[in-house]
Amino acid sequence: xxxxxxxxxxxxxxxxxxxxTCGLSSDSVSTSxxxxxxxxxxxxxxxxLIYNTNSRSSGVPDRxxxxxxxxxxxxxxxxxxxxxxxxxxCALYVGRGIKVFGGGTKVTVL
Amino acid sequence: xxxxxESGGGLVQPGGSLRLSCAASGFTFSSxxxxxxxxxxxxxxxxxxxxxxxxxxTYSADSVKGRFTLSRDNSxxxxxxxxxxxxxxDTAVYYCAKGYGNSWGDAFDIWGQGTMxxxxx
Numbered sequence: 001x002x003x004x005x006x007x008x009x010x011x012x013x014x015x016x017x018x019x020x021t022c023g024l025s026s027d028s029v030s031t032s033x034x035x036x037x038x039x040x041x042x043x044x045x046x047x048x049l050i051y052n053t054n055s056r057s058s059g060v061p062d063r064x065x066x067x068x069x070x071x072x073x074x075x076x077x078x079x080x081x082x083x084x085x086x087x088x089x090c091a092l093y094v095g096r097g098i099k100v101f102g103g104g105t106k107v108t109v110l
Numbered sequence: 111x112x113x114x115x116e117s118g119g120g121l122v123q124p125g126g127s128l129r130l131s132c133a134a135s136g137f138t139f140s141s142x143x144x145x146x147x148x149x150x151x152x153x154x155x156x157x158x159x160x161x162x163x164x165x166x167x168t169y170s171a172d173s174v175k176g177r178f179t180l181s182r183d184n185s186x187x188x189x190x191x192x193x194x195x196x197x198x199x200d201t202a203v204y205y206c207a208k209g210y211g212n213s214w215g216d217a218f219d220i221w222g223q224g225t226m227x228x229x230x231x
Contacts, residue, residue, distance in 0.1 A: 045205055045221040045224055051210060051217035087154075091155075096214075097167065097168075098157065098160075098169055098171070104154040
């Protein structure tokens, strides 16, 4: 069974930078897994931030960026703002039409 | 405006059935993969099932395989999820999501607002 790992939580100061990661239990994450990132606030539907590793979705501020760092996918928030306080999920395509989400990272801005 | 509108959620007893629908508008429906993603109360997102643009191919998570059937009617721009033999652990908000394209690796670019399914006696 494929397990996608994310940090449970992160805290960042306003204006600061935070990098969230997305790993695989059994392999290194590469662009072949088509990493994507989603932001969700309580009671709301997810919002797509990043697709295909590092492409920003329409309307997403450029303070959000995606990359591969070492053997993981990464989402970096540069210049964090109060309304970035959310849950962040990554998803990886693992083949045969199947995607797997990570457990999510709760980001607090304070 | 590109929009997805889910319906069909509700309260059902364990072992029962429910059919969710997702009405799409604002784009050429048949050109995109469509997916259901669910979220149990207080939990993370879980990929459930996906279907190709033509409807010829579907894939499902092991947790729902053999119980849930995904289909689409491209003439009516509608996606459907038939859920049978429902279990308490299927309780979740179910989101319909549109793919960026018609490839399985494509991420989701548009999400519906979700419909709540509660399985309880």
